[in-house]
Amino acid sequence: MTEIALQEVVDNRPTGFRAVLAEFWSYFSENRGAVAGLVFFVGVILVAVFADFIAPHGPNHQYRDALLQPPFWQDGGSIKFPLGTDAIGRDMLSRLIHGAQYSLFIGCIVVSISLVAGIIFGLLAGFFRGRIDTFIMRIMDIVLAFPSLLLALVLVAILGPSLINAMIAIAIVQQPHYVRLTRAAVMTEMTKDYVTAARVIGIRSLRLMFVTILPNCMAPLIVQAALSFSSAILDAAALGFLGMGAQPPTPEWGTMLAEAREFILRAWWVVTFPGVAILTTVLAINMMGDGLRDALDPKLKRS
Amino acid sequence: MPLLEIDNLSVTFQTAGGLFTAVDRISLHIEPSEIVSIVGESGSGKSVAVLALMGLLPWTATVTADVLRFDGQDLTTITKPELRKIIGCQMAMIFQEPMTSLNPCFTVGFQLTETLKIHLGMNRAEQKRRAIELLELVGIPEPEKRLSAFPHQLSGGMNQRVMIAIAISCNPRLLIADEPTTALDVTIQAQILDLLLKLQKEKGMSLVLITHDMGVVAETAERVFVQYAGQQVEQQPVKGLFARPHHPYTQALLNSLPERSNSRILPSIAGIVPGQFDKPQGCLFSPRCHYATDLCREKPPTAGPVEFGNALCHYPLADGVPTNYPQEVRA
Amino acid sequence: MKGDVVLTAKDLTRHYHVDRGTFRKPAVLKALDGATFTLAKGRTLAVVGESGCGKSTLARLVTMIEKPTSGTLNIGGIDITSADKGTLMGLHKTVQIVFQDPYGSLNPRQKIGHALEEPLLVNTTMGKKERRDAALKIINLVGLRPEHYDRYPHMFSGGQRQRIAVARALMLNPNIVVLDEPVSALDVSIQAQILNLIVSLQEQFDLAYLFISHDLSVVKHIADEVMVMYLGKPVESASRDTLFTKPHHPYTRALLSATPVADPFRVKERIVLHGELPSPIAPPSGCTFHPRCPSMTDICKEKAPETREIDGCRVACYHPKIYSS
Numbered sequence: 001m002t003e004i005a006l007q008e009v010v011d012n013r014p015t016g017f018r019a020v021l022a023e024f025w026s027y028f029s030e031n032r033g034a035v036a037g038l039v040f041f042v043g044v045i046l047v048a049v050f051a052d053f054i055a056p057h058g059p060n061h062q063y064r065d066a067l068l069q070p071p072f073w074q075d076g077g078s079i080k081f082p083l084g085t086d087a088i089g090r091d092m093l094s095r096l097i098h099g100a101q102y103s104l105f106i107g108c109i110v111v112s113i114s115l116v117a118g119i120i121f122g123l124l125a126g127f128f129r130g131r132i133d134t135f136i137m138r139i140m141d142i143v144l145a146f147p148s149l150l151l152a153l154v155l156v157a158i159l160g161p162s163l164i165n166a167m168i169a170i171a172i173v174q175q176p177h178y179v180r181l182t183r184a185a186v187m188t189e190m191t192k193d194y195v196t197a198a199r200v201i202g203i204r205s206l207r208l209m210f211v212t213i214l215p216n217c218m219a220p221l222i223v224q225a226a227l228s229f230s231s232a233i234l235d236a237a238a239l240g241f242l243g244m245g246a247q248p249p250t251p252e253w254g255t256m257l258a259e260a261r262e263f264i265l266r267a268w269w270v271v272t273f274p275g276v277a278i279l280t281t282v283l284a285i286n287m288m289g290d291g292l293r294d295a296l297d298p299k300l301k302r303s
Numbered sequence: 304m305p306l307l308e309i310d311n312l313s314v315t316f317q318t319a320g321g322l323f324t325a326v327d328r329i330s331l332h333i334e335p336s337e338i339v340s341i342v343g344e345s346g347s348g349k350s351v352a353v354l355a356l357m358g359l360l361p362w363t364a365t366v367t368a369d370v371l372r373f374d375g376q377d378l379t380t381i382t383k384p385e386l387r388k389i390i391g392c393q394m395a396m397i398f399q400e401p402m403t404s405l406n407p408c409f410t411v412g413f414q415l416t417e418t419l420k421i422h423l424g425m426n427r428a429e430q431k432r433r434a435i436e437l438l439e440l441v442g443i444p445e446p447e448k449r450l451s452a453f454p455h456q457l458s459g460g461m462n463q464r465v466m467i468a469i470a471i472s473c474n475p476r477l478l479i480a481d482e483p484t485t486a487l488d489v490t491i492q493a494q495i496l497d498l499l500l501k502l503q504k505e506k507g508m509s510l511v512l513i514t515h516d517m518g519v520v521a522e523t524a525e526r527v528f529v530q531y532a533g534q535q536v537e538q539q540p541v542k543g544l545f546a547r548p549h550h551p552y553t554q555a556l557l558n559s560l561p562e563r564s565n566s567r568i569l570p571s572i573a574g575i576v577p578g579q580f581d582k583p584q585g586c587l588f589s590p591r592c593h594y595a596t597d598l599c600r601e602k603p604p605t606a607g608p609v610e611f612g613n614a615l616c617h618y619p620l621a622d623g624v625p626t627n628y629p630q631e632v633r634a
Numbered sequence: 635m636k637g638d639v640v641l642t643a644k645d646l647t648r649h650y651h652v653d654r655g656t657f658r659k660p661a662v663l664k665a666l667d668g669a670t671f672t673l674a675k676g677r678t679l680a681v682v683g684e685s686g687c688g689k690s691t692l693a694r695l696v697t698m699i700e701k702p703t704s705g706t707l708n709i710g711g712i713d714i715t716s717a718d719k720g721t722l723m724g725l726h727k728t729v730q731i732v733f734q735d736p737y738g739s740l741n742p743r744q745k746i747g748h749a750l751e752e753p754l755l756v757n758t759t760m761g762k763k764e765r766r767d768a769a770l771k772i773i774n775l776v777g778l779r780p781e782h783y784d785r786y787p788h789m790f791s792g793g794q795r796q797r798i799a800v801a802r803a804l805m806l807n808p809n810i811v812v813l814d815e816p817v818s819a820l821d822v823s824i825q826a827q828i829l830n831l832i833v834s835l836q837e838q839f840d841l842a843y844l845f846i847s848h849d850l851s852v853v854k855h856i857a858d859e860v861m862v863m864y865l866g867k868p869v870e871s872a873s874r875d876t877l878f879t880k881p882h883h884p885y886t887r888a889l890l891s892a893t894p895v896a897d898p899f900r901v902k903e904r905i906v907l908h909g910e911l912p913s914p915i916a917p918p919s920g921c922t923f924h925p926r927c928p929s930m931t932d933i934c935k936e937k938a939p940e941t942r943e944i945d946g947c948r949v950a951c952y953h954p955k956i957y958s959s
Contacts, residue, residue, distance in 0.1 A: 193734075194738060196694075196699060196733070197731065197802065200731050201726065201753040201756065201805075201806070202723055202727070202753070202756055203752070203756050216741070216743055344821035460910055489684060490889065490892045490907045491684075491910070491911070492892065493892035494907070496894075515822065518894025519894045520896070521895065521896045521900075522895070522898070522902075541898045542898045545898050559825070559826035560822065560851070561854065561855030562851035562896055564855065568834070569826040571826030572827075575791045575794075575824065576823075
């Protein structure tokens with residue numbers, strides 16, 4: 001019989017990071033809401049980064065002659081303060097713009113702390129199982145058993161009210177979700193043959209955990225990170241509103257709401273605009289998170 | 304009159320990368336009380352074809368056929384309630400994974416009597432009597448006890464027997480078995496195959512056995528359809544197929560079986576089955592065929608005459624040698 | 635040299651404790667119960683059996699992922715049950731494994747080139763360039779092309795992935811390769827390609843194979859020696875020719891008769907085994923095969939048979955079929 005040369009079908013699809021990114025984008029862009037969310041979120045980031053250049057006034061500059069001035073389209077409003085001023089004459093727009101900085105800062109820090117801690121604990125629990133697993137998971141169960149805002153409140157009460165402490169408290173409250181997700185993902189990956197193959201090759205535990213297994217668990221974690229980014233902003237706003245987060249005169253959106261509480265009936269703009277800012281940002285991030293899940297979750301991935 | 308007539312059945316799927324033809328103009332004629340096997344590798348469209356027949360494909364699939372007739376009734380024009388009476392009742396199906404084709408939330412007895420209730424309208428006492436009878440028929444010991452068992456309490460072989468019991472509960476005229484033994488151990492596989500053959504004989508059903516295992520084909524089927532990349536490449540009675548395959552793919556496939564080879568190195572088929580994006584222009588097997596000529600690479604072949612097993616080939620094999628083969632290539 | 639013994643296993647046993655709830659004592663699962671065999675250079679020992687027979691446990695013990703509960707396992711002159719950690723890490727190089735499922739055995743986030751170089755990275759002091767050269771050399775050897783070096787596993791077909799898995803197993807120049815059902819997830823036409831690859835690599839590198847399979851036709855093609863297992867116990871071991879022409883144990887004979895053969899003209903004697911495979915947690919008394927055995931007598935229920943030698947066959951049965959010479 002004649003021997004035929006191996007005519008494997010050549011796959012010419014591009015490789016490397018760009019290809020991965022292109023594939024990701026093709027899935028992500030199918031979800032229009034997600035793209036809209038992304039655009040808005042990028043807008044918020046830009047506003048936060050260039051706050052000092054965009055904002056017409058300083059966030060804490062008080063215009064004594066323009067107390068509780070309404071937005072420009074209402075009677076008595078002026079283009080000088082497009083969204084009006086608050087009770088002590090600070091420009092609402094400028095405060096909101098600077099508030100975006102705080103919100104993003106809170107989101108980033110909280111997510112980083114809880115993600116890193118969650119991954120480490122989750123990896124340990126899922127990888128070693130046994131006593132370590134039981135110990136870690138029971139602690140997480142206890143944390144989860146408290147209503148999250150209440151626990152955050154208690155922690156802030158112990159640590160003292162400040163933005164940093166609020167962020168730490170929120171991170172602690174959120175971190176069990178990451179632990180559970182990581183542990184579940186690690187446990188599924190552990191049963192796969194490639195992990196056994198890596199062991200047979202002689203790869204030690206630490207490398208196995210972080211180099212072999214972890215990258216395969218990242219997809220659900222990224223989605224969770226995006227979604228908890230928004231809940232971190234929300235929780236921080238809630239703590240701020242209760243006076244346990246950022247302290248006045250910080251232009252944090254939740255704190256702004258708290259300060260404006262007494263003017264709800266007289267000056268709608270002082271409460272509405274910070275509220276709308278929180279709402280739209282959180283909504284945008286959530287929609288973006290949905291798109292991320294569609295693009296990263298292999299269970300939903302169509303071939 | 305054939306029990307089942309299918310002419311030029313095609314199934315296309317809408318995918319992210321465009322249309323994908325999973326089944327390309329296949330024809331099946333199945334006589335009453337006949338055992339037919341559809342054999343092919345993964346991606347040959349053998350399961351998709353029968354799923355299309357049963358109406359079990361997702362909405363992304365488009366099914367077209369010139370003729371689709373069961374027992375003289377045209378399935379393409381028939382009303383939905385009538386179709387439902389045929390499918391699941393006169394035409395039943397069992398699947399590869401016995402552990403997942405039964406609902407884990409309900410007992411075996413419930414799932415069995417449910418079919419009886421829906422299709423035959425029996426009352427409770429009749430249902431139970433019939434259920435026990437069916438379980439006995441498929442060789443399940445202590446059927447009364449098993450009625451209240453959940454699928455996870457039974458082994459894979461037992462679950463497959465339950466699936467068979469559900470499938471034959473309305474005395475179907477046609478039973479389609481999609482890889483019924485692939486997930487089972489060898490000794491259990493033998494039991495299930497024996498059971499299927501016994502039931503086929505007793506009930507006079509037609510049996511369509513979809514498989515990739517040439518051994519199972521050789522031991523059970525009477526007539527065999529060979530599929531490759533969505534096309535039907537050959538059909539023959541089983542003995543003829545194994546002795547004198549007419550299509551080069553069948554020949555190469557049989558040669559690559561370890562049990563039919565005496566040499567240390569098997570005569571394997573190079574390359575892989577073409578996928579959605581790399582379908583060759585001419586004959587789909589031409590990139591892997593060692594008889595392929597320029598004609599094969601350029602022009603898709605048409606089905607040959609019956610004496611050549613309708614082989615989809617420009618040069619169908621007679622006694623292992625291609626016919627009408629151009630002289631200069633052979634040299 | 636070909637035929638040199640590289641691995642000796644004696645009475646290899648592995649038990650697991652299975653939790654049965656808070657209030658009951660954990661059950662003992664005898665996944666592997668007294669396997670004795672040797673592997674030699676350039677030769678293939680096939681282990682055959684159905685699910686729950688201990689094939690995969692055997693693979694885990696031989697590749698040193700798990701330690702045996704009792705018995706000895708001697709690899710290249712070192713007894714691994716008493717060896718210290720450092721020696722064991724060194725031994726990892728000599729035994730490698732290829733898995734059944736080509737989709738699960740490669741890390742989806744790792745490029746092929748990197749997957750192949752990783753064994754060298756963690757076990758040797760080779761430089762980047764040397765590792766790359768070694769990987770490219772082996773890619774060529776298993777019938778892939780250099781441009782595959784930068785691809786991810788999902789871009790390959792099942793057969794190609796299995797080639798990659800074989801390549802990875804060979805990176806450390808092992809003496810022993812455990813092949814855990816390497817072709818049973820593949821299509822027939824691809825199966826032949828991979829079997830050919832495995833055979834030619836064995837000849838090239840004088841590898842000792844432990845070939846685990848449930849498919850007797852593949853085993854008949856590739857094995858030199860065959861060991862048939864049932865519920866964790868080897869019931870019969872013999873050379874390939876002896877086992878396929880003169881099977882002694884009733885289980886072996888039933889297994890052979892139950893395996894479908896692609897030959898419609900063959901008139902076959904069918905020994906149908908009744909009943910299911912028993913659960914390994916509560917195996918039957920005496921000879922574990924007795925509830926399904928056609929030649930069972932009273933003694934089979936009481937006492938497990940010793941392994942004895944008949945016509946070059948090691949059989950554990952009271953009533954083996956005797957062939958007159």
